[in-house]
Amino acid sequence: MRGMDLLRLAEVRHGYGRRPVLDGVSLALGAGQVVAVLGPNGAGKSTLLRIAAGRERPDAGTVTFRDAPADEDGAAFRADVACALGPGAHYPDLTVREHLLLVALAHGVPDAEERVDAALGEHRLADHAEQFPDALSAGLGQLLSLAATRVRPAELLILDEPEAHLDAEARAALGARLRALAAGGAAVLLATHDPALAERAGARRLSLADGRLRPAA
Ligand SMILES: Nc1ncnc2c1ncn2[C@@H]1O[C@H](COP(=O)(O)OP(=O)(O)OP(=O)(O)O)[C@@H](O)[C@H]1O
Structure with missing residues (x-):
C-alpha cells in the first residue's frame, strides 16, 4: 500500500564517468517488509544501497524516506535508519562492548547496557566483548557491524552483503533475525549473494542487472 511506504526510490539513475550503473530504478519498501537485491x-547493488542510505546522491530520480529526501546528514533520517554498508570504522582503543555502548548511548537508548548485552549474545560476541575490533576475525567484525544496527532504534535497516564472512550457523541466525x-x-x-539468506529472511527478491531491478527468477 503506497501510503505505508517508508522508503521510495523513483526512476533513479546513476553512473560513474559515462557508464550508467543504475538506469531507472524504482522501489518501494514498507514497514514489515524485507527486500533482497541480488x-x-x-x-550496482552497493551503489543502489548507498543511494538509498542517502550517502550518495543519484544523478537523477528521487529517494525519499517518510516522504522526505533521504539524507544521511539529517538527524531524523539517522535516528530511524540503521546501515551496515561494509567494513565499519573503529576506535582502536575501544572494546567491542564499548563500541556498541557508544552507538546505543548516542541514539539515546535508555536501557543501553541491557541492549548491548542482548546484542552481544544474539551475535555470538559475548566471548569477544572485551576484545578490540582490530583483533577480531573478519566474520566477528561483520557480526559487530550487524550488532551495531541492533543496539539502537531503527525503522529501516540497509545492509550490504550482511552474510559476508559469516559461517552457515551465523547466516541462518541472521536470516531468522531479519524475518523477526x-x-x-x-x-x-x-x-546479498545468498538466495538462501533472502529466503530465510522472508524477503521479496529482486534482481539488479543492466541497471534495472526486476523480480528475481
Ligand atoms: N566510487 C566509484 N567510482 C567509480 N566507479 C564505481 C564507484 N563505485 C562503484 N563503481 C562501479 O560501479 C559498478 C557497480 O559497483 P557496485 O559496487 O555498486 O556493484 P555491486 O553489485 O555491489 O558488486 P559486488 O557484488 O561485487 O559487491 C562497478 O562497475 C563499479 O566499478
Missing part, C-alpha cells in the same frame, strides 16, 4: 558482481525484525514492523533492504 545480482552479479558489479551490477520485519515481523516486529521494521523494513529491511539488503543486497
